[in-house]
Amino acid sequence: MAAIEVEKLSKTFRVPEKDEGLWGSVKALFHRRFRNTTAVSEVSFSIEEGELVGFLGANGAGKTTTLKMLSGLLHPTEGRASVLGHVPWRREAEFQKRFSLVMGYRSQLWWEIPAQETFRLNQEIYEIPEAEYRRNLDELVDLLDLSDCLSVPVKKLSLGQRMKAELAAAILHKPKLLLLDEPTLGLDVVMQKRLRLFILDYNKRNNATVLLTSHNMEDVVELCRRILIIDHGKLLYDGPLRQVVEKYAPLKVIRVDFREAVSAADLEPVGRVTESSELRAVVEVPRAEVSARAAKLLSKFPVSDLTIDETPIQDVVRRIFASGET
Numbered sequence: 001m002a003a004i005e006v007e008k009l010s011k012t013f014r015v016p017e018k019d020e021g022l023w024g025s026v027k028a029l030f031h032r033r034f035r036n037t038t039a040v041s042e043v044s045f046s047i048e049e050g051e052l053v054g055f056l057g058a059n060g061a062g063k064t065t066t067l068k069m070l071s072g073l074l075h076p077t078e079g080r081a082s083v084l085g086h087v088p089w090r091r092e093a094e095f096q097k098r099f100s101l102v103m104g105y106r107s108q109l110w111w112e113i114p115a116q117e118t119f120r121l122n123q124e125i126y127e128i129p130e131a132e133y134r135r136n137l138d139e140l141v142d143l144l145d146l147s148d149c150l151s152v153p154v155k156k157l158s159l160g161q162r163m164k165a166e167l168a169a170a171i172l173h174k175p176k177l178l179l180l181d182e183p184t185l186g187l188d189v190v191m192q193k194r195l196r197l198f199i200l201d202y203n204k205r206n207n208a209t210v211l212l213t214s215h216n217m218e219d220v221v222e223l224c225r226r227i228l229i230i231d232h233g234k235l236l237y238d239g240p241l242r243q244v245v246e247k248y249a250p251l252k253v254i255r256v257d258f259r260e261a262v263s264a265a266d267l268e269p270v271g272r273v274t275e276s277s278e279l280r281a282v283v284e285v286p287r288a289e290v291s292a293r294a295a296k297l298l299s300k301f302p303v304s305d306l307t308i309d310e311t312p313i314q315d316v317v318r319r320i321f322a323s324g325e326t
């Protein structure tokens with residue numbers, strides 16, 4: 001049985017409309033007008049148990065709205081969904097115990113109290129037996145290196161520490177499905193990497209299904225073999241990540257700082273120079289050769305700093321859209 005099955009799922013929001021200025025506000029008091037915006041439009045897909053799927057799209061494409069419907073926070077305008085065999089918006093207790101929705105930008109932890117007290121609360125809510133709770137908590141504290149964060153009020157944690165505590169709170173009851181909305185937003189690269197490894201590990205160990213949205217191509221490239229791309233509410237692509245990356249994101253970008261001036265012409269053998277001033281340069285190189293080219297830079301030039309970036313997701317989406325191929 002598929003973990004998630006979605007058929008022609010749509011969500012239209014009815015939003016109040018008002019004319020500009022004071023007169024517009026006064027008129028709106030007496031005569032409210034509404035306008036419909038379609039956030040999600042006839043989206044269909046199916047995800048098998050144990051799959052780790054990336055859900056991509058530009059800002060406002062409809063990702064969060066879809067995840068909210070899958071977790072039963074929103075009722076769809078039309079369409080069908082079956083998640084772990086449940087209709088999510090019926091919000092059955094059994095269903096609530098088997099999945100978790102984590103939003104990187106919105107805390108589910110209580111701000112004023114230490115994370116461990118929120119964990120206790122979740123133990124009650126999810127009715128986790130004490131022995132199992134202990135075991136899961138110990139494992140999470142270990143895997144996420146949380147021991148220093150547990151007894152500090154959440155508001156005093158760094159964003160990275162908070163996200164780890166956030167994930168721990170969401171995972172204590174060992175859900176079979178994780179819906180992750182921008183889990184690495186705002187985190188530094190080391191912490192992003194750490195969270196990615198954790199997500200991968202959780203998926204493998206528990207054969208848990210993971211559906212993850214991200215603005216960060218790196219997240220997707222490292223975690224997902226399959227992606228869904230949504231644009232203006234419509235599903236644009238559903239398939240292997242590899243083909244999309246090879247075709248629409250064949251290059252990586254190396255940003256480099258120099259200790260002494262280097263001319264753009266000297267950098268040509270490394271790759272295509274897209275930006276260059278005396279002490280900085282940006283060079284595009286083929287994905288498969290990024291390590292070799294970076295090594296070349298480091299050995300031949302007075303490099304003081306170097307970073308390697310992924311193609312931004314919105315560029316990938318734009319290219320797919322522009323190709324008219326989907």
Ligand SMILES: Nc1ncnc2c1ncn2[C@@H]1O[C@H](COP(=O)(O)OP(=O)(O)O)[C@@H](O)[C@H]1O
Binds near residue numbers: 037063
């Ligand atoms: N509660 C709401 N009321 C009205 N419009 C909304 C609401 N939530 C989202 N939208 C609109 O729906 C569209 C999709 O939003 P969202 O699902 O948040 O996109 P994403 O997560 O991909 O950035 C956007 O145009 C957004 O403005």
Ligand SMILES: [Mg+2]
Binds near residue numbers: 060063064065181
């Ligand atoms: Mg969103």
